Amino acid sequence: MSESPVLLNKHEVERLLTYDDLIPRLESVMGKFSKRDSSEIIQPVRSVVPIQQHNGFLGVMPAYLAAEGILCTKMVTFYQRAEGSSLPSIQATVLLFHPEHGNVTAIMDGEAITAKRTAAVSAISAKLFKPALSEVLCILGSGQQARSHYDVFTKLFKFKEVRVWSRRKEMAQRFVNDLQDPVTVCSSVKEAVIGADVIVTATGASQPILFGEWVKPGAHIAAVGACRPDWRELDDVLMREAVVYVDSREGATAESGDIILSGAEVFAELGEVINGSFPAQREKTTVFKSLGMGIQDAVSAKLVLEKWNSEH
Numbered sequence: 174m175s176e177s178p179v180l181l182n183k184h185e186v187e188r189l190l191t192y193d194d195l196i197p198r199l200e201s202v203m204g205k206f207s208k209r210d211s212s213e214i215i216q217p218v219r220s221v222v223p224i225q226q227h228n229g230f231l232g233v234m235p236a237y238l239a240a241e242g243i244l245c246t247k248m249v250t251f252y253q254r255a256e257g258s259s260l261p262s263i264q265a266t267v268l269l270f271h272p273e274h275g276n277v278t279a280i281m282d283g284e285a286i287t288a289k290r291t292a293a294v295s296a297i298s299a300k301l302f303k304p305a306l307s308e309v310l311c312i313l314g315s316g317q318q319a320r321s322h323y324d325v326f327t328k329l330f331k332f333k334e335v336r337v338w339s340r341r342k343e344m345a346q347r348f349v350n351d352l353q354d355p356v357t358v359c360s361s362v363k364e365a366v367i368g369a370d371v372i373v374t375a376t377g378a379s380q381p382i383l384f385g386e387w388v389k390p391g392a393h394i395a396a397v398g399a400c401r402p403d404w405r406e407l408d409d410v411l412m413r414e415a416v417v418y419v420d421s422r423e424g425a426t427a428e429s430g431d432i433i434l435s436g437a438e439v440f441a442e443l444g445e446v447i448n449g450s451f452p453a454q455r456e457k458t459t460v461f462k463s464l465g466m467g468i469q470d471a472v473s474a475k476l477v478l479e480k481w482n483s484e485h
């Protein structure tokens with residue numbers, strides 16, 4: 174009955190998905206999600222199959238957005254790789270379905286979607302929570318997420334200085350060599366974060382690497398890594414002293430080691446701030462703990478398909 178699904182590779186998805194289109198869609202869907210109207214949005218917490226033998230896991234992230242007519246799932250694997258491995262840590266495929274008939278309408282690369290939508294959501298958090306005067310951006314990590322965060326943060330905000338730290342200094346240097354604008358390579362996390370106004374943590378760390386004692390009061394931290402209940406990027410001091418925002422309360426309390434193990438209280442979801450039901454406490458130190466959500470992939474994939482359809 175149905176036409177063959179559209180197949181889109183990473184290059185195509187990267188080309189079709191722009192931050193300018195993506196950010197308003199993400200703001201809108203995060204706001205809707207936080208209203209918890211199950212006739213509008215259904216998105217369970219992701220199912221995770223651990224592959225302990227190989228230091229990896231498979232995550233399945235379905236979502237249904239009734240009003241937008243989007244039925245979608247992402248399948249994503251995350252493997253902790255040796256430094257400099259030619260394989261990406263995150264590999265993903267996104268499927269879009271026809272919500273009325275159930276047939277698959279598109280199969281597309283999910284790596285580019287994951288990189289861009291995660292960075293775009295962090296940028297939304299920074300828009301809301303970063304100090305009014307934000308001059309120094311610090312990125313911890315030098316992988317795919319570090320790069321997408323660099324791209325969107327420097328596109329949306331003006332910083333006087335950008336710093337990067339990576340476990341191996343040559344990886345940070347390689348990251349910087351690919352960029353047009355000057356970025357300072359730092360030798361330690363402490364050196365990188367002291368005095369920073371905005372800090373992105375995008376590492377594969379499973380133990381804290383960022384300590385509250387180093388963080389400038391009032392700074393905003395977009396914490397992207399540590400997506401397992403026993404993994405950490407941030408220490409207890411930072412988690413307990415900061416105002417903690419999350420993408421989804423259910424996701425955070427099920428998956429975030431930084432929240433579960435520190436006992437930190439979640440103040441609000443990003444969507445609740447977008448909706449105006451909770452304030453953005455910009456003057457305080459803020460952490461946005463991101464775990465990633467199926468609805469973010471769903472609106473991204475729909476956008477990609479719409480763009481592709483408009484060209485064909």
Ligand SMILES: NC(=O)C1=CN([C@@H]2O[C@H](COP(=O)(O)OP(=O)(O)OC[C@H]3O[C@@H](n4cnc5c(N)ncnc54)[C@H](O)[C@@H]3O)[C@@H](O)[C@H]2O)C=CC1
Nearest residue numbers: 262291314315316317318375376377378398399463464465
């Ligand atoms: N919140 C979300 O929606 C998403 C979160 N992630 C998470 O973001 C993190 C980064 O992902 P990618 O950039 O795709 O991975 P990547 O493999 O491209 O980069 C990982 C970076 O972390 C560093 N790293 C690895 N282990 C470390 C350790 N023990 N201590 C310090 N640094 C370490 C590596 O040197 C590299 O710079 C991962 O934890 C991943 O699970 C990824 C996708 C979505």
Ligand SMILES: O=C(O)C1=NCCCC1
Nearest residue numbers: 249251287400464465466
């Ligand atoms: O949201 C995602 O996609 C992921 N989040 C945590 C790490 C795996 C992918």
